Amino acid sequence: MNGRSLLVMVAVLLGSIQWVAAADxxxxxxxxxxxxxxxxxxxxxxxxxxxxxxxxxxxxxxxxxxxxxDPDLEARYWLAREYFEETAEGLFDLALWCQVNKLDDERDEHLNAVLEINPNHAESRKLLGYVRRGREWVLQEEAADTNNVQGPKEANLAVEVSRRAQDGREKFEHLRRQQETLRKQQELNKTVVRLVSWLDSKNADQVQQARAELAEIRDPLAIGPLTKAMGKTAAVDRLVLLDAIGRIPAPEATYAVAIASVVDQSSTVRTRALDLLKDRSDQEDRYLPLIEQALRSEKVGLIYNGAEALTELGKKRSMPLLIGSLMTPTRTVYRTEGFVTTYTEWVPGIKLVDVWPGGTFIPLSCPG
Structure with missing residues (x-):
């Protein structure tokens, strides 16, 4: 499809349009x-x-x-993650932003990230319920003897100590759940690596077994390794992996499918991804911003893949951005198949580390 034909299709879709962006x-x-x-x-x-x-x-x-x-708190959160630097002070600022917006789990995550950089960051320690004991930071213990006669000050102190101890137990439980999630993630990583290798096997039974096991996967923790594997496999196998992602009933799967719709080298895979997105039309607020980011790229392949995706999906709200990307004089208006090379070459503004921190997929809290 050349630039002129694509603009004609855009003009047909264009109606009364209002610009929408995720921002305050x-x-x-x-x-x-x-x-x-x-x-x-x-x-x-x-x-x-x-x-x-x-x-x-x-x-x-x-x-x-x-x-x-912006009513979409998740969109505001990801914008905040883009803006604050990954330094101790930047992460502490991000934690304070999360605290004001009542994102308690995210706040604690970023406070702990501060401590990984600077274990003696006093403000982070205090917000996490630590107190200074000599040269060490420790979680406050419960009141020692509730049978002792206590005056008002001692009683108030005991209540505060008990509250902080409860906070400490809750944080410990939160960390325990995180460790369990990471353990499951490691197991799924190994499973996906094994199944992907079997897809490329000359043994027909192994190929059939791999396809059968992939068809049964429903755990959102598999989305990360499945998507990363798509950057290393042939188009016929990427279709199998894409369908496996599409079966997972999680909003993060929608992000992964949207990624495939613009970065995959194969038009067959991109078309299949768009078919899956059409079945998730109720989640367009999750995938449209990602596809729209492709139009802001300096890469011709990303621009035209994004343009074709938006045209195929018929999303009027994105048409002004689409027209602007195609008519900017500095753009080269021709199609280059395969210009986008890998799944780690993300659409600008959406980083692998944001969705899968440290290469490990952790489910995010998404609205709705």
């Missing part, structure tokens, strides 16, 4: 709008702190007509 909006008096991420924990009565691609800027509240927070 600050509407100023006079009508001008600023878009970015509200840095909640650093905003105050005097100014709103707004983070954009160009950095953080204060907006005086006296100049603001209203503030519109």
């Amino acid at each position: 909006t600050v509407v100023l008096r006079g009508g001008k709008s600023l878009r970015g991420l509200i840095v909640d924990h650093r905003s105050d009565e005097l100014a709103i702190k707004l983070r954009t691609d160009h950095g953080e800027m204060p907006v005086l509240r006296s100049t603001v007509e209203r503030v519109e927070l």
Whole structure:
């Protein structure tokens, strides 16, 4: 499909369109709008702190007509992850942002990440319920003897100690569940590696067994290794892996299918991915932003794969971005099959580490 034909298809789909983007909006008096991420924990009565691609800027509240927070908290969270650096202070800022937005598990995750970089980060330790004992940080223990006669101060202290001890137990249980998840993940990684090798076997029984086992997988923890394996297999095997991902009833599977719809070298695989996305039309808010990011790429293959995907899906809301990407003079308007080479060459703005931290897939809390 050449650029002219694609634009004709876009024009047919184009109707009344309103631009949609995942961001907070600050509407100023006079009508001008600023878009970015509200840095909640650093905003105050005097100014709103707004983070954009160009950095953080204060907006005086006296100049603001209203503030519109993106209702999709997950989208705001991922935008925050993009903005804050992976340093001790950056991760601590991200944890404070999560705390204000009542993302408690994510807050603790980032606080623990701070401690991996700086074990003596006092603010992170305190927020996680640690107290200083000599040179060590320890979780506060329960009150020693509840039978002792206690005055008001001692009673209040005992309540606080008990609360912190309970918090410590809950955090320990959270870490235990994380360890169990990682153990299951490692087992699934090995299983996927084995099944992928069997798909390429000259033994017909092994190939059949691999296809049968892949068809039974429903655990979301398999999405990560399955998607990564698609970067190393032939197109015929990628179709099998893609269908395995498509059977998993999890929102993260939708992300993985969307990735295949724009980065796979095979038009057959991309078409199959689009068919799977059509069956997930109720989740377009999850996959459309990823496909739209392809249009912002400097790679011709990504631009045209994304354009074909949006045209095939018939998503009107994306048409302004689509037209802009095809008509920008600096773009080369021809098709290069196979220009996108691997599944680790992600659409800009969506990183492998964001969805599968450290190469390990951990289910995210998704809205709806």
